[in-house]
Amino acid sequence: MSDFVSNSWAMAVTIAVVVSIAACAVLLWVSGTTKVKSDSDNTTGHVWDGDLQEMNNPLPRWWVGLFIITVIFAFLYAFLYPTLGSFNGKLGWSSQGDHAVQVKKYQDRIAPIYEKYMAMNAADIAKDAKAMGIGERLFMNNCAQCHGSDARGSKSFPNLTDKDWLGGNGDEAYIKATIVNGRTGMMPPMAAAVGSAADVENLAQYVLSLSGSPHDSVSAAIGKAKFVSCAACHGMNGKGNVALGAPNLTDDIWLHGWGAEHIVNMIQNGKTNVMPPQGDKLTDGQIQVLSAYVWSLSNTTK
Numbered sequence: 001m002s003d004f005v006s007n008s009w010a011m012a013v014t015i016a017v018v019v020s021i022a023a024c025a026v027l028l029w030v031s032g033t034t035k036v037k038s039d040s041d042n043t044t045g046h047v048w049d050g051d052l053q054e055m056n057n058p059l060p061r062w063w064v065g066l067f068i069i070t071v072i073f074a075f076l077y078a079f080l081y082p083t084l085g086s087f088n089g090k091l092g093w094s095s096q097g098d099h100a101v102q103v104k105k106y107q108d109r110i111a112p113i114y115e116k117y118m119a120m121n122a123a124d125i126a127k128d129a130k131a132m133g134i135g136e137r138l139f140m141n142n143c144a145q146c147h148g149s150d151a152r153g154s155k156s157f158p159n160l161t162d163k164d165w166l167g168g169n170g171d172e173a174y175i176k177a178t179i180v181n182g183r184t185g186m187m188p189p190m191a192a193a194v195g196s197a198a199d200v201e202n203l204a205q206y207v208l209s210l211s212g213s214p215h216d217s218v219s220a221a222i223g224k225a226k227f228v229s230c231a232a233c234h235g236m237n238g239k240g241n242v243a244l245g246a247p248n249l250t251d252d253i254w255l256h257g258w259g260a261e262h263i264v265n266m267i268q269n270g271k272t273n274v275m276p277p278q279g280d281k282l283t284d285g286q287i288q289v290l291s292a293y294v295w296s297l298s299n300t301t302k
């Protein structure tokens with residue numbers, strides 16, 4: 001309840017709760033003490049269906065008892081649980097806390113399944129069919145929405161089944177670190193450093209030539225000189241730099257789209273490509289098995 005923007009909402013809720021519980025008690029008291037005028041035969045004078053008469057009997061004791069218990073229960077509940085505006089309740093219960101307890105219970109329950117994998121390396125885990133089944137399901141639930149259910153990725157989401165890695169060498173430690181911490185690939189806009197629009201076009205043709213893609217060789221030859229602005233990250237030969245996450249431009253694998261238009265766009269606008277950290281969604285055991293599964297995608301033949 002602490003996410004009320006204004007205190008008056010908390011007050012309004014508190015008042016509404018207290019007044020309505022109190023009103024129930026008052027209603028009971030009033031109806032228990034008020035005398036209804038009745039005929040001498042203890043009927044109220046109301047008659048239905050010819051002969052069905054309403055008696056003026058007091059409320060049954062058991063019913064009154066239950067009603068009183070209900071009212072007391074409501075006050076107790078409001079005191080113990082978050083009911084009254086921004087008051088969190090004496091027990092400090094919250095749905096978030098309850099969720100955390102459930103998650104912890106679940107994690108403790110599944111921990112034994114993963115225990116034996118914690119001491120194994122990716123190559124050995126990859127030989128275990130059960131582990132690979134678990135890994136695939138974890139991938140489908142946590143990674144497939146971005147990397148695709150076949151892990152082959154799509155525009156701006158890298159293919160995890162090839163041996164082309166933006167950072168690191170694609171070993172188990174790199175994959176694990178990426179899952180836990182996520183990663184950010186950042187190329188700044190470079191058009192200002194390159195020069196005119198024509199310079200950018202020529203440079204794009206040169207970049208295409210690096211991978212032997214169809215290009216205009218005259219433009220490429222002119223553009224070549226401008227590649228010095230790119231070399232700091234992509235290397236003099238364009239083969240990339242995993243420490244900076246700068247991709248190899250000579251392998252004809254295009255994360256952000258193929259063709260002069262896309263390269264011009266990269267040079268003009270740069271790109272910040274983010275994978276959010278996934279570590280807190282998964283247990284250590286799950287990360288271990290999932291890393292081995294991802295490792296297996298580019299290291300074993302199926």
Ligand code: HEC
Binds near residue numbers: 147
């Ligand atoms: C919200 C989308 C998203 C989710 C979810 C996601 N990823 Fe990623 N992932 C990316 C993006 C985007 C990149 C590329 C970041 C960059 O350009 O540096 C990436 C990069 C990677 C890389 C490095 C690839 C390389 O070539 O170096 C690995 C490994 C990886 N993800 C594995 C996973 C796994 C395993 C999961 C599931 C636990 C996962 N990702 C979930 C978006 C996502």
Ligand code: HEC
Binds near residue numbers: 271
């Ligand atoms: C500061 C380092 C840096 C510089 C300088 C730089 N880049 Fe990049 N470039 C990157 C990074 C990092 C990425 C990958 C972004 C990502 O993770 O998505 C990238 C991606 C690219 C891509 C997309 C590759 C693909 O697979 O789709 C192209 C094309 C590219 N750069 C061309 C250039 C050119 C041309 C220049 C020179 C004008 C240049 N870059 C300068 C860091 C740099």
